[in-house]
Amino acid sequence: MPSILAVESISKSYGSAPVLDGLKFEQRPGEFLSIVGPSGCGKSTLLRCIASLMQPNSGSVRHKGNTFAEPPSWLSIVFQDYSRALFPWLTVRQNVAFGLHHIGSRERDERVQAAVQAVNLTHAIDLYPWQLSGGMQQRCSLARSIVVRPELLLLDEPFASVDAQTRIDLQDLVIDLSRRMNLSTLLVTHDVEEAVYMSDRIVVLSTRPARVVEEITVDLPYPRDQLATKETPDFLQLRHQVYTLIRAQAKSNNN
Ligand SMILES: Nc1ncnc2c1ncn2[C@@H]1O[C@H](COP(=O)(O)OP(=O)(O)OP(=O)(O)O)[C@@H](O)[C@H]1O
Ligand SMILES: [Mg+2]
Known part of the structure; x- marks a missing residue:
């Protein structure tokens, strides 16, 4: 089946500062994909390029094999800062x-x-x-x-500004909506546990300029449950794996 979204080696700089460095991944129709990466690595820039709110300096983004130039009608985006998002x-x-x-x-x-x-x-x-x-x-x-x-829902840290209980309620709501509406969902989050809990697959990014460090398949069964799923050995192993990758990135940045 062709991918709904293909990010093909995109690079982006602000002035002389490179932010995205040849990023490449694909999303299958109906897939829940999370992007995790260190703070400031370029995640929001990546989503802006995917939504065609901004053009990469090189590489391309394709929807079912075709490029597009304007923010398309088959895509919706939810930003972190809800206080400025609503009229x-x-x-x-x-x-x-x-x-x-x-x-x-x-x-x-x-x-x-x-x-x-x-x-x-x-x-x-x-x-x-x-x-x-x-x-x-x-x-x-x-x-x-x-x-x-929309066919594709882009979520940029959508739960970052709410309290812990609201956050888990929203996580379950978004999983439920995605599955019921057969959406392809691309979630940017810095929360490893959230990424593992919600996703079918996780793309881990490096520090800036961001490249793909690893893609991890999350084969946890549905329906997912905030307690039961998070207590399974598979969940704990995945969380460990993703944390380890992110921590290695943070360390490499400090050296
Ligand atoms: N419009 C802009 N002009 C210049 N620099 C920018 C612009 N937008 C972002 N940057 C810089 O690009 C880098 C990546 O920013 P971006 O917001 O994409 O990262 P992020 O991973 O989403 O960060 P966070 O984890 O804080 O949400 C940062 O150094 C930021 O200061
Ligand atoms: Mg951001």
Whole structure:
């Protein structure tokens, strides 16, 4: 089966500072792929290049074999900073509907309600972002990203600014949404445990300029469970393996 996404040897510099160094990996349709790497190594830059918000200096990004130039409609992105992602003067319903202006009002309403329900925010549909907790705001961002029915969902540290319990609730919600909607999901995280828990495969990056250090298959069964899955020997072994790779990167950077 052809890959949904192929990142083909992309390099990117800001001025004379190289940030991405010939990055190369592929994502299969329906796959949950996580990118982990040291802080500041270029993960957000990579996602911006994939979303075509920015062009790499060399290499290319392909969707089902084809390159593309504009941020495409088959892709949605959720950023870390939810407080700046939502329009404060619009309700949850209006924020979620924002990307659907080209669709008739009846279908638009139905799709908005379904997306809001999928993230368990129906009770808050007419509230404004400033009336919501951080976790609820991030659920609203998720609803806005899935309402356009993307094939590929890009998530850049989406749970980084919420408390620990909200974080694990959001992890389970995103796993569930990805599987139910048959999404291909690309998650950037610095949290090794999160990457192992959520993914089918993990791409480990080096320190800046980022290259792929290793790709690790996560063969843990579904449904995953925050307690049971994390207590299995397979989970612990994978976590150990990924931590060891990241730690080696951090050490090589300090030498
Ligand atoms: N627009 C920009 N112009 C110049 N330098 C930039 C720009 N964006 C990012 N950088 C630099 O590029 C490097 C990689 O940044 P990037 O945000 O991609 O890393 P990251 O892995 O997402 O970091 P973090 O772990 O903090 O989220 C950093 O040194 C950053 O300062
Ligand atoms: Mg980042």
